[in-house]
Every structure is written in C-alpha cells, then in structure tokens.
Amino acid sequence: MERETGTSSRDRVLQAAMSMFGEDPGARLSVRAVAARAGVSTGSLRYHFPTQRALQDAVLAGIYDVITPGDRIHDRSAPARDRLIDCLRQVLTFAGVGEQARAAWSEIFTTFIEPEPTDENRAAYLALEREAQRRVEYWLTVLSNEGALAEGDNSRRARFLTTVLNGLSIARALPSEESILTTETETLHAAVDHVLNSRF
Structure with a gap:
C-alpha cells in the first residue's frame, strides 16, 4: 500500500x-x-x-550510503592504494575527533560494554559490525575485480582493516602527544600496503 x-x-x-x-x-x-x-x-x-x-x-x-556517497573506490584515474585509503578515511571522518570522538565512544561504552550483555544489545552491536565489514569488503571486491588486489580472502582482509579503523577511532578520542593526522596516515598506509601486497 x-x-x-x-x-x-x-x-x-x-x-x-x-x-x-x-x-x-x-x-x-x-x-x-x-x-x-x-x-x-x-x-x-x-x-x-x-x-x-x-x-x-x-x-x-x-x-x-548517505554518509559516504559516491565512493572514490570506482575512480580508476587514481591508484588503488589512494582510493582505498580515501574510503577508509571517510569512515574515520564519520567517527569524529576530540570531543566528538569521545562522545561517540562514550555512547558505545554505555550502550554495549558497561551493561550486562543481552541478546538485544548483542544483536544491535553485531549489526553495526556487519555493516562496517560489508562496506570494507565491498571496496576490496572492487579492487579484486580490477586486478589491483591479489587473490585471497577479502572477508579476512576486511576484518583486519575494520580492526585498524576501530583502533584509530579510539586514538582520536584519547589525548596524544603526536599529531593524530600524521600517526593516522602512517598507520593507514601501512595497513593498506599490507592488504594490497599480501595473499591472506
């Protein structure tokens, strides 16, 4: 109707x-x-x-789809490495920095970590995790189809990259003596290089 x-x-x-x-x-x-x-x-x-x-x-x-319109992963005029890094940065941008990142992680803590686990909050968290995994795996599949990524398990690669993103988003919420942008860029480059050059 x-x-x-x-x-x-x-x-x-x-x-x-x-x-x-x-x-x-x-x-x-x-x-x-x-x-x-x-x-x-x-x-x-x-x-x-x-x-x-x-x-x-x-x-x-x-x-x-709303927060990451027109993924750059399809822009073949740029190297695969740069496109994947840009897509991963989109996720981090959504996570915020400083106060915004602290508020986001505080919400995650009070919603999913602090209370006793229930089937309901477990299902809600796993839905979030699945969606992040799905998006990263999609990016990797695009690169695989182009021949820019060696044969391997894109599901495992996506889990690795989402774990890196989780760590970087937590780092954005914590005090730091170094430039977040510098350390974040170095980490993203190392993670993407590992994925692009490995067969795991």
Missing part, C-alpha cells in the same frame, strides 16, 4: 527507522515503535523486514 506521496510502506519504514537511529544511535528499533513512526502496521513492517536484524541491516546500509 502507498500513500498519496507515492512513498512505499517499505521506504516509510526505512525513513522512520533511520530517523530514530539518527536521534539515538543506541536505539533498539523495536518493531512497534518503528511501525508507529512510519504510519504502517506491524504486519506491513514484518512483510518487508521479517526480522529485527533484517531491519537493522537495511537501516545501517542506508545510513552508510
């Missing part, structure tokens, strides 16, 4: 869930709350997103 605006119920659900996530990144996106916000029945929401995980994955994919 569609409203007069021509917006499908699936799109309304995604828009509502993305708005809720934007207002509170720790939001659990309950079916009832999202359906109410979207103006659809819970049955309609379940038709498009049979599980809460399916909804979370779709929301995170949509958010990532």
